[in-house]
Amino acid sequence: MKSNVKSLLSNLQELNETNTIKVNVPSLGKKVDFTLASVSQQKELIRTVFDGVDGVIKRTNILNKLITDNCIAEGVEFLITDRPSILVDIRKNTIGSTYKHKDVEYDLNDLPAINAKSFKLKKKVTHEGITVNLKVPTLTLDSEVNKKVETEFSKITDEQEKVKNSLDLVVAFETAKYVTDVTIGDESLSFDDISVYERRQIINNLPLALNNKILDYIGTIKEATDDALTLADEVVVEIDANFLSSD
Amino acid sequence: MAFNVEVVLPSGRKLRVEELKNRDYLDIVKFCSNKDMVGLAKFFDDTFIDQDLNIIERFYLLLYIRMLFIEPDITFNIDQRDVKIDIATMLNKIEQSYIDLERTIVEGGIEVTLDLPKVSFFENIDDLYLSTISSIKVGGEVISFADISDEEKVEIINNLPATIFKHFQNFVQTIQDNLLDVALIEENKSLGVEALEINIVSNGVMHFISMLYNTDLEGFYNLIYNFQNTILPGSNLFFELSPIETQIILNAHQKRVAEENERLQKQQQ
Numbered sequence: 103m104k105s106n107v108k109s110l111l112s113n114l115q116e117l118n119e120t121n122t123i124k125v126n127v128p129s130l131g132k133k134v135d136f137t138l139a140s141v142s143q144q145k146e147l148i149r150t151v152f153d154g155v156d157g158v159i160k161r162t163n164i165l166n167k168l169i170t171d172n173c174i175a176e177g178v179e180f181l182i183t184d185r186p187s188i189l190v191d192i193r194k195n196t197i198g199s200t201y202k203h204k205d206v207e208y209d210l211n212d213l214p215a216i217n218a219k220s221f222k223l224k225k226k227v228t229h230e231g232i233t234v235n236l237k238v239p240t241l242t243l244d245s246e247v248n249k250k251v252e253t254e255f256s257k258i259t260d261e262q263e264k265v266k267n268s269l270d271l272v273v274a275f276e277t278a279k280y281v282t283d284v285t286i287g288d289e290s291l292s293f294d295d296i297s298v299y300e301r302r303q304i305i306n307n308l309p310l311a312l313n314n315k316i317l318d319y320i321g322t323i324k325e326a327t328d329d330a331l332t333l334a335d336e337v338v339v340e341i342d343a344n345f346l347s348s349d
Numbered sequence: 350m351a352f353n354v355e356v357v358l359p360s361g362r363k364l365r366v367e368e369l370k371n372r373d374y375l376d377i378v379k380f381c382s383n384k385d386m387v388g389l390a391k392f393f394d395d396t397f398i399d400q401d402l403n404i405i406e407r408f409y410l411l412l413y414i415r416m417l418f419i420e421p422d423i424t425f426n427i428d429q430r431d432v433k434i435d436i437a438t439m440l441n442k443i444e445q446s447y448i449d450l451e452r453t454i455v456e457g458g459i460e461v462t463l464d465l466p467k468v469s470f471f472e473n474i475d476d477l478y479l480s481t482i483s484s485i486k487v488g489g490e491v492i493s494f495a496d497i498s499d500e501e502k503v504e505i506i507n508n509l510p511a512t513i514f515k516h517f518q519n520f521v522q523t524i525q526d527n528l529l530d531v532a533l534i535e536e537n538k539s540l541g542v543e544a545l546e547i548n549i550v551s552n553g554v555m556h557f558i559s560m561l562y563n564t565d566l567e568g569f570y571n572l573i574y575n576f577q578n579t580i581l582p583g584s585n586l587f588f589e590l591s592p593i594e595t596q597i598i599l600n601a602h603q604k605r606v607a608e609e610n611e612r613l614q615k616q617q618q
Contacts, residue, residue, distance in 0.1 A: 104497060104501065118510060138511060141508070196514075197514075197515050346514075
């Protein structure tokens with residue numbers, strides 16, 4: 103690489119570190135400094151549009167990585183409930199606050215803040231002697247599990263088969279993200295100590311009634327994050343491949 | 350020094366272009382026959398095109414070379430009639446539609462000069478965006494994109510803040526708005542000629558160039574054979590001539606053969 107290119111890249115990196123934006127992180131209850139998204143992050147996101155079902159999972163991980171990489175403060179454990187607010191703030195600072203849906207323009211500044219009272223950060227559910235502790239997953243855990251889903255998806259070569267199996271696969275892995283431990287009688291198992299695959303196996307073997315309670319809890323969080331992305335006319339802001347590149 | 354001619358491009362820039370020889374023309378015809386637009390564009394880039402030329406200048410130059418060294422007209426067969434359209438008219442149309450769209454954008458301390466894409470063929474959307482950047486200035490450092498490798502360009506682009514991207518998109522849109530459909534051939538109902546418009550900032554340019562340069566490959570090989578065995582036996586001059594010179598010599602040869610045949614016929618009578 104030529105020395106003037108190296109020098110320009112170094113200037114660019116310096117500039118990127120100083121050109122920061124304030125981003126609201128709900129779980130911390132304050133604004134945190136972030137660097138702007140880069141063109142390479144933007145391109146990586148756009149490329150997922152060509153990856154079909156796999157692209158949806160990849161996209162979530164790309165966005166999670168963008169959040170953790172661009173946060174200047176170190177060691178922040180973001181929750182998945184922080185994601186809408188952070189991404190919307192990054193989007194507003196990248197291409198502006200206008201959001202177009204079916205040729206109608208909306209302003210992302212009109213989005214409500216996530217209602218932290220509408221869900222619990224932790225919850226205990228029980229059924230016939232089985233106790234399951236739940237909590238809102240971190241982005242780190244979300245990405246870790248998503249990578250396993252990606253691997254599972256890659257094993258299915260037929261695209262139609264992939265679509266057919268995606269719901270079952272995603273629900274099982276998604277549920278595993280929220281469980282911290284399972285206690286049956288005197289025996290307790292921390293999900294931190296077992297593999298993602300083992301977590302999924304345990305989830306698949308829980309009684310249906312208990313599973314439904316877990317899904318109810320996940321539902322409250324999903325509803326809260328959806329509400330935080332809902333504009334007037336019930337228009338939900340889609341965090342898709344073009345989220346950082348077009349209105 | 351090989352023979353060359355001065356060409357004044359629509360931008361006003363002057364350059365000298367070397368004569369197209371049959372040895373290069375044979376390669377061009379092979380690329381055209383294979384419908385290999387990427388290969389054809391790379392061949393032109395390596396042989397005739399200065400990397401600092403924008404897509405319109407490149408298009409103009411390739412049309413000019415076609416006019417000067419192959420044939421000044423394009424022949425269409427319409428309803429079993431040959432209709433000739435001169436390339437000079439097309440060149441005039443390009444000159445008339447040329448607009449200087451260069452602009453500099455400043456975003457967060459980064460200065461980027463954008464101009465018409467300096468590329469012959471786009472393999473993907475990244476090529477289009479990369480090729481519209483003329484230079485970039487960050488801090489005191491200015492880099493001309495014509496002077497660096499593709500890998501270095503990508504490295505720089507990847508490190509730009511995404512806020513810049515919307516300017517690229519807007520600029521490409523501006524190009525499309527101004528140069529979407531350039532009329533190269535006007536409709537002529539009496540001759541049955543339909544209007545031909547071309548989106549200058551697209552791969553349609555290279556497809557059109559391919560159509561203009563293409564010729565029957567088998568016929569070309571026959572020409573080589575005849576030239577080397579009957580017109581100039583034992584000579585390798587064919588590959589050093591331009592296609593238009595070849596045609597002139599071929600015409601002279603055919604005229605002489607016709608005259609000799611006529612003379613022989615008269616003697617036999």
